[in-house]
Structures are given as C-alpha cells and as structure tokens.
Amino acid sequence: MRNIHYRKIGIFFTLLFGMITNVYATSPITVTDGYIKASIPGSDITAAYMTISNTGDKAITLQEVSSTISDRIEIHEHSMADGMMRMREVGEITIKAHSKVILQPSGLHLMIFSLKHPMKEKSVIPLTLKFSNKTNINIQLPVYRFK
Template sequence: MRNIIRSTLLLATLFGFSGVLFAGAAEQVTVADAYVRAVPPGQTNSASFMTLTNTSSNDIVLKGVESPAAKAVELHTHTMSDGMMRMRQVEKIDLPAGQNVKLQPGGLHVMMIGLQQSLVPGEQIDLSLVFEDGSKMALKVPVVKLQMKMQDAAMKQKMN
C-alpha cells in the first residue's frame, strides 16, 4: 500500500511540475462575449454565440455543448447550397493553437433545440463546453434580446 501511495505522490509531483503539458483542453481555452438569444414565447429553439480562444500551443477540438435549458444542444454551421443559406449540424469545431474562433450568426454556433425554460433577457443559463479530451468548461451565459438594428442592417444589405 505504501508503494502505491509513493508512486501516486511521485506521479502527482511530476505532473504538477508539467501542468501545462498535461492540463485539460478546458483549461487552455478562454471564452469571450458569450450570449444566448432570447426568443419570443412559444419559440422552441435558440442559439448561443461566443469567441473561443485556444491559448495553448496545441490544437484543441470542441466536441459538444450541454445545457439543461434545452432538450438537445448541438454544434452547427451555415452553408450556402443552391443559392440558399442552410444550417447543418457539425461533429466538432477545431480550435487551432493560439487562435480565436468566432461562433456567430450566419456561421458556426451552438444550437439549442427544444427549450426547457424561458430565455428571459438579463437572466443567465448554464452551458458546458465539452472537449475531445473529455474535459468540460462550465459557463453562465447571459440571455440577450436580438437587437433590431442588426435585423435592419441585414434587410438593407439584401435590398442593395
């Protein structure tokens, strides 16, 4: 039993000195400007957006997202197909070493399907990012109302 304890302490000491090399992906990613869109009553789906920064020197893979606020939470993107913008699920989002990846409207995003609660502006929801190595990052994400300015700008751009 003592040998097991000594071995465990030795390994912990070795890993402790090399923490950066053995840290989980969740410890190597920072999140900025995260929010989830508020939706009108009766709307069953919403989306979340954020900027993810991989602060490590190794590529990291985001494999999924979890939240008690929705029945299903998926990684999605938009693609142009036959002149139509289409949304589709993706298995993963690559986070290249030392780079930012923006999850934004019209691009990569987190899709929340089958909302389990109202998304009230000013409140927060729980969201967990799940990485390929199994590590997770728990977030409190604010709910924001979609600004009409963004919609107006998109409409003006379509008309020109």
Template sequence: MQGLMLTFLMSLTLLYPALAGEYQAGTLVISDPYTRTTPPMASVGGGFLGITNSADEADRLTGAQVDFADAVEIHEMSMTDGIMKMRKLDQGLEIPAQGRVTLEPGGYHLMFIGLGEALKAGEQHAGTLQFEKAGEVAVVFEVRDITTMQAPPANNAPMHPEAMDTGYMPAQVHDQHPPAETRK
C-alpha cells in the same frame, strides 16, 4: 485595514474574468457566452461565444449541455449556391492551435433544442462546454434581447427555410412552414 483592502482587490482580480463572461480551461479562453430572447412557443435557440486556443496543438469542441434545453448540437451555417444552409457538425468544431473561433449568428453556433420555456432578456443560464483535450468548462449564458441586437451581414442572400437541414427539429417546427411548392 490595508491587508483587508489588498485581499478584497485580489479577490476582485480573480473574479473579474467570470464577471466579464470569460472562462479559462488550460490553454483555452471562452469569452462572452450568450443566447438571445425567444418567442413563447419557440422550441430552439442559438448559443454564441468566442474560443481562443493559446496551445501549440488544436483542441475540439465536442458538445455542450445547458439547463434550459433538452439537447445541444454544434452547427454551422454557410452560403451554398446563394442559399444559406445549416448543418450539424457531427465531429464537433476544431479550435486551431494559436487560433480563435467565434460562434456567432450566421456562422458556427450552438443549437439549443427542446427549450423548456421562452428565454427572457437579462436571464443567466448555466451551461457546460465539452472539449476533447481541455475537458469540461462551466459557463454562464447571458440572455440578450434579440430586438436590440444588430444582425450580421448575410451576403445579401435570402434565407430559405426549406433549404435548411432541419431533420433534428420537432414536427411542430416543420409544420410552421408549408413546403415551398404550396406557398404562393
């Protein structure tokens, strides 16, 4: 009986990181991957997580794939002249040696493009992160209810959709916002 109990406890110890939303690939630890609920007609969504690198050399997040979107891009949002701007990181995102990078709303994030359907709270979706050195890491993105999440501070600056680089978005997304000069 003790042997069975010990085996059970050991298996829980090995499973705990995945159950807690933590994944390891070599010297990288990926923690808490999640996305947020989306409205029924949304064609894009965001992905968020933490990446810790315990190696003495940098690695690079170069791409990702998920089971609920046509494409995934790595993006950065930053404040420029009082306006929040978003841009695609064509070269990926460096994970510094002995460092941590957090992908979060209002900063670095994964952009899920071409959502097949609305993301609903409580769902879990498979994904794969691609790293230059660590290779591919399978993760699960938890869908969290956006209405219960607290928004991060944005330096009290307004977000202007017309200032964002949204060239990757389908035409119907662009059509939702008329040009600034036609708005009243």
C-alpha cells in the same frame, strides 16, 4: 430602498462575471463574448454565440455542449449553397493552436432545441463545453433579445 440598490449591484456583478469560466489556470481554452438569443414566443429553440480561444500548442476540439435548459444542444453552421442559406449540424469544432473560433449569427453557432422554459432577456444560463483534451468548461451566458 437599500435592498433595491443591493439587488441592482448583484445583477450587475452577475452579468459582469457571467463569462468567467470554471477552468484551472493551466487550461489553454478561454470563452469570451458569449450570449444566448432570447427565445421567440411560442418557439422552443434558440441559439448561443461566443468566441473560443486556444492559447495552447495543440489543436483542441469542442465535442459536446450540455445545459440544464435543454437535453439537446448541437453545433451548427450556416453556409451558402446554390444561392440559398443552409444550416447543418457539424458535430464538433476544432480550434487550432494559438487561434480562436467565433460562433456568430450566419456562421458557426450552438442550436438549443426543446427548451425547458423560454429564454427571457436578462436571464443568465449555464452551459458546459466539453473538449477533446478532457477539459470541461462551465460558463454562464446572459440572454439578450438583440445584439
């Protein structure tokens, strides 16, 4: 019984601190409110969402995202054109000085292709965000079915 209690505490802290980044205190970049959408059975794609803030005095560009779960992660954007919702790869996202960018459903987001295994709810997945100022931020995102 005691081991179950400790396991629950461990899971709680894993999820609680899942958004902690491996960035030095001097970095102007913070990532919050992130999660990955659980994959649909039979599908090998999913999406990731988060808020990226830049407290620095210069714009910073998110140029690449990598992870052990996929060899192909792209930055995408939904947009309306001629009354139809379209999705396209944008390549990179610039976060202006003292500003933030929200990656969310029906907007900017990360598309994760060719998953190496299904994204199951309550998992925690590592991602590395690579920025134009040579900063790499390692984050751990929880997987949710609905949010």
